[in-house]
Amino acid sequence: MEKSSNTRKKSSAKAVAGAAIRNKKAVSKKSKPVGSDKFGGLSFSLLRNMHDLMVKSRVLEERLIKIYKTGDAFFWIGAPGEEAFGVPLGMLAKKGQGPLNDYLHLHYRGTPVLVAMGMDPKDSIRLIMNRKTDPSTGGRNFSNHYCFPEWNVTPVCSPIEVQYGFAVGTGLSQKRHGGEGISIITGGDAGTAEGDFASCLIWASRPANPLPLLITVQNNGWGISTSYDGQHGEEKISDRGKAYGIKSLTINGNDPVESYVKLKESMAYIRKERKPVLMEAYVSRLYGHSSASGANLDTKQPDPLKDFEKRLLKADIIKKKDVEELYKSEEAKCMKIFREVQKELPPEASSIWDFTYVNNENADWRNF
Amino acid sequence: MANMAQAIRMALHFAEENYNVTDIFGQDVGAPLGGVFTATQGLKTTWNTPLDERGIVSAAIGLGLAGDRCVAEIQFCDYIFNTIDLLKMAGNTHWKTSGKYNLPITLMTPVGAGIRGSVYHSHSFDGWATRIPGWKVVMPSNPIDAYGLLLSAIDDPNPVMFLKPKALLRVKGEELIPGEPGDEKSLKAAIDAPLGDRSKWKPKWPKIKEHKITIGKAKVVNEGSDLTIVSYGRTLPICHKIAKNSEHSIEVIDLRSLYPYDWETIYNSVLKTKRVMFVNEETEVTNFAEHLSYRVTNSDLFYHIHAAPKVVAGKNVPGIGLHPNLEEATVPYEGEIKNEIERILEIIP
Ligand SMILES: Cc1ncc(C[n+]2csc(CCOP(=O)(O)OP(=O)(O)O)c2C)c(N)n1
Ligand SMILES: [Mg+2]
Numbered sequence: 001m002e003k004s005s006n007t008r009k010k011s012s013a014k015a016v017a018g019a020a021i022r023n024k025k026a027v028s029k030k031s032k033p034v035g036s037d038k039f040g041g042l043s044f045s046l047l048r049n050m051h052d053l054m055v056k057s058r059v060l061e062e063r064l065i066k067i068y069k070t071g072d073a074f075f076w077i078g079a080p081g082e083e084a085f086g087v088p089l090g091m092l093a094k095k096g097q098g099p100l101n102d103y104l105h106l107h108y109r110g111t112p113v114l115v116a117m118g119m120d121p122k123d124s125i126r127l128i129m130n131r132k133t134d135p136s137t138g139g140r141n142f143s144n145h146y147c148f149p150e151w152n153v154t155p156v157c158s159p160i161e162v163q164y165g166f167a168v169g170t171g172l173s174q175k176r177h178g179g180e181g182i183s184i185i186t187g188g189d190a191g192t193a194e195g196d197f198a199s200c201l202i203w204a205s206r207p208a209n210p211l212p213l214l215i216t217v218q219n220n221g222w223g224i225s226t227s228y229d230g231q232h233g234e235e236k237i238s239d240r241g242k243a244y245g246i247k248s249l250t251i252n253g254n255d256p257v258e259s260y261v262k263l264k265e266s267m268a269y270i271r272k273e274r275k276p277v278l279m280e281a282y283v284s285r286l287y288g289h290s291s292a293s294g295a296n297l298d299t300k301q302p303d304p305l306k307d308f309e310k311r312l313l314k315a316d317i318i319k320k321k322d323v324e325e326l327y328k329s330e331e332a333k334c335m336k337i338f339r340e341v342q343k344e345l346p347p348e349a350s351s352i353w354d355f356t357y358v359n360n361e362n363a364d365w366r367n368f
Numbered sequence: 369m370a371n372m373a374q375a376i377r378m379a380l381h382f383a384e385e386n387y388n389v390t391d392i393f394g395q396d397v398g399a400p401l402g403g404v405f406t407a408t409q410g411l412k413t414t415w416n417t418p419l420d421e422r423g424i425v426s427a428a429i430g431l432g433l434a435g436d437r438c439v440a441e442i443q444f445c446d447y448i449f450n451t452i453d454l455l456k457m458a459g460n461t462h463w464k465t466s467g468k469y470n471l472p473i474t475l476m477t478p479v480g481a482g483i484r485g486s487v488y489h490s491h492s493f494d495g496w497a498t499r500i501p502g503w504k505v506v507m508p509s510n511p512i513d514a515y516g517l518l519l520s521a522i523d524d525p526n527p528v529m530f531l532k533p534k535a536l537l538r539v540k541g542e543e544l545i546p547g548e549p550g551d552e553k554s555l556k557a558a559i560d561a562p563l564g565d566r567s568k569w570k571p572k573w574p575k576i577k578e579h580k581i582t583i584g585k586a587k588v589v590n591e592g593s594d595l596t597i598v599s600y601g602r603t604l605p606i607c608h609k610i611a612k613n614s615e616h617s618i619e620v621i622d623l624r625s626l627y628p629y630d631w632e633t634i635y636n637s638v639l640k641t642k643r644v645m646f647v648n649e650e651t652e653v654t655n656f657a658e659h660l661s662y663r664v665t666n667s668d669l670f671y672h673i674h675a676a677p678k679v680v681a682g683k684n685v686p687g688i689g690l691h692p693n694l695e696e697a698t699v700p701y702e703g704e705i706k707n708e709i710e711r712i713l714e715i716i717p
Contacts, residue, residue: 147468166433203423363502
């Protein structure tokens with residue numbers, strides 16, 4: 001009802017990919033891949049590397065889903081369908097600890113970014129299986145809630161959108177420190193309705209102190225079951241950046257070449273100018289929202305990995321046999337890791353008070 | 369003697385110079401105003417933020433993630449409520465990452481009634497604050513404790529909430545802060561911003577010294593043997609005054625640190641006096657004092673006490689009305705506390 005009574009929304013919906021099915025149109029009609037067959041001028045080795053990482057991320061995520069489905073994990077949430085954006089982002093991030101490197105404030109679809117940064121897939125499996133060995137949370141939090149301080153990957157938080165506010169703080173620190181480090185934020189489209197998204201735009205663009213933030217939105221057209229169309233009066237989410245004088249753009253995040261080129265350009269600008277960029281990227285959501293909605297493959301959505309693969313095969317940049325081999329070996333690797341992680345220890349019940357305070361200072365009132 | 373606002377200012381200055389504080393920020397915290405209660409005048413690292421409490425707490429968390437030590441302010445705790453989930457996140461960051469990140473941040477906010485602040489400048493936050501695990505929570509009742517607790521808060525590797533009893537911010541202390549000039553007028557001339565144009569004004573900081581109060585340590589401010597009163601913040605001086613002038617022998621404990629709290633001091637005192645009353649101005653239902661009271665009755669003190677522990681707190685009404693009749697009927701004032709003292713002492717075991 002809401003939807004049909006709003007004609008303005010109808011017209012704006014046309015202009016965005018919105019639901020994933022329309023995303024396909026956006027891919028083919030609106031946002032032609034940069035450079036088309038020329039692959040944006042990217043080298044073959046880079047393209048192969050990008051494909052390789054996308055496969056690794058996908059296979060890992062599909063293993064996570066299977067781990068959930070066999071009852072070896074309580075919950076799955078992750079990123080199949082976001083590889084064409086996440087992988088280039090991870091490749092381009094300045095990896096390391098401290099303000100000279102990039103801070104990553106990710107949401108719960110960060111696997112492709114981290115695979116591209118070199119995360120050991122075992123650590124992702126440990127996380128979903130809540131092992132004591134899980135380096136991100138020690139068995140305390142959900143899948144894809146990564147945390148790697150050695151790479152400035154700050155803890156993923158379940159409450160939607162809060163990472164947009166936290167990035168203001170790391171951005172402030174980086175701006176003061178000098179150098180080229182930037183703070184990168186990822187998040188979904190529905191979450192932009194939260195005040196924290198507006199806060200981020202406002203604080204990033206204060207004339208008193210603009211901040212080096214790469215503010216990204218992965219627009220998959222959905223917030224769980226609520227479609228984009230009924231909730232967004234703005235034509236594009238990236239339009240909101242314009243009001244604050246923030247350099248803003250919308251890209252086809254299902255095309256890794258476009259993602260790579262635009263991310264590289266934007267990051268260079270932020271590193272140099274120490275000012276923010278808002279980037280909205282249309283992406284797919286290939287297995288639904290999470291295990292709560294079944295985690296089944298949605299074949300109606302464009303698959304950025306398969307589409308990229310076809311292009312690379314057609315241009316003879318990769319060989320079918322090699323691709324098949326890659327999937328096989330990655331699947332075997334993830335399966336082997338899963339078996340290993342199964343044998344790892346869970347966290348002990350007695351550890352619940354650990355890390356409430358730094359250095360395990362007592363926080364249990366019974367012992368005050 | 370310095371008042372509490374001046375003591376806070378001096379602590380912040382000391383922390384800028386000695387604890388690598390990078391940012392002191394919040395609404396109207398920077399020049400020219402230096403805070404609505406003047407507690408941040410003349411400092412090096414202050415700046416004004418947008419009018420956005422969630423943004424302020426988020427920025428503090430982000431600075432903490434970057435390892436920076438900051439002090440953020442929410443102008444009145446009445447406006448902190450839309451940040452509660454962020455406060456929870458600050459509290460669980462170290463825990464949920466199994467120790468990978470810690471947030472060395474301090475959040476300060478004025479709390480409580482006593483300035484005729486009506487519905488939205490009189491809230492308390494101590495009850496809420498103690499329900500956010502991972503934080504430490506402190507609340508001074510006098511300038512030197514404000515100085516010492518704030519230094520400890522800033523130097524702590526955990527998030528610490530520093531609750532400022534707003535009615536006491538202008539109250540002068542009875543003890544000099546180490547290095548504070550003995551002459552009040554010269555202190556004022558040195559560190560209070562002048563009225564009018566302040567653009568060229570710079571404070572002349574006295575050579576103040578480090579003075580920390582361990583978080584988790586209470587202070588017995590009045591010794592006694594008939595009754596223990598445990599209080600903190602605005603109600604503490606009221607209880608102290610009553611005790612000093614009472615015909616009864618009343619022990620008064622300034623809790624100072626709400627979490628972690630000093631059970632040993634409470635325990636020893638109640639073991640001696642056999643009666644205990646907790647006084648604060650937060651609303652009474654699920655009040656922090658109820659936890660302390662529960663602990664008294666669930667420890668072996670139960671077998672020693674001569675009366676049930678008493679909680680004297682704010683009435684469980686939605687707000688504090690502006691008219692003095694309303695305010696004084698809502699939060700504990702001298703008369704009510706005195707009555708409750710008589711009642712608890714009348715009880716024959
Ligand atoms: C503050 C908050 N409200 C609600 C939720 C429950 N929730 C989890 S994901 C989600 C939808 C998010 O959609 P979007 O931002 O588009 O990201 P996507 O999942 O599509 O990537 C909701 C409502 C939450 N985690 N946090
Ligand atoms: Mg979405």
